[in-house]
Amino acid sequence: MLNTEHANFPRASFIRRFGAIVYDFMLAVAVYMFAGAIGFGIFFGLQSSGVISLNGFEHTSDLLNNTPLYHGIYQLWLTLCVCGFYALFWSRGGQTLGMRAWRLKVQHPNGQNLSFITACARIVWSLLGIGNLWILINTDKLALQDKMTRSEVVVLSVEANQMRNWHGA
Numbered sequence: 001m002l003n004t005e006h007a008n009f010p011r012a013s014f015i016r017r018f019g020a021i022v023y024d025f026m027l028a029v030a031v032y033m034f035a036g037a038i039g040f041g042i043f044f045g046l047q048s049s050g051v052i053s054l055n056g057f058e059h060t061s062d063l064l065n066n067t068p069l070y071h072g073i074y075q076l077w078l079t080l081c082v083c084g085f086y087a088l089f090w091s092r093g094g095q096t097l098g099m100r101a102w103r104l105k106v107q108h109p110n111g112q113n114l115s116f117i118t119a120c121a122r123i124v125w126s127l128l129g130i131g132n133l134w135i136l137i138n139t140d141k142l143a144l145q146d147k148m149t150r151s152e153v154v155v156l157s158v159e160a161n162q163m164r165n166w167h168g169a
Contacts, residue, residue: 006154007110009155010155011155013141014141017143023097023101024096039074055067083123087120093113094106094114103155107152108151108152114149118149121148123145126143132144
């Protein structure tokens, strides 16, 4: 969705972004725990129903953690859930809950929301948040993930952050 009203907001500083990262980290941990419970529940159900055998392990968790294939699938599931959390929020309205608290929005310079694919690319280019350090060595307030996905993080006005003037998430 294109919103030219948001095309002229100033770019966010490293400190503001870091504040939102701290908030979102707590949410990401919650998503990770919830996804972990669901993933383990599914795995336990498959093991209990006999689809997967214990193969000499005493507990289901031992089987999950000590079998490379199962452990890899489980970790992939957790990663996809946490990354999906960010990608969905960024592509739907440009804000995670932490970004909303700090009045930040990720968008293209013309005010357009990111596509889901661009949001996924942004996750990869963020290098687990390390890409934000790029802001400290340049003056345009663009992180590595901003440059690579042609996006920016802007500071919204109080009114714009309250979603009165835009149709985000």
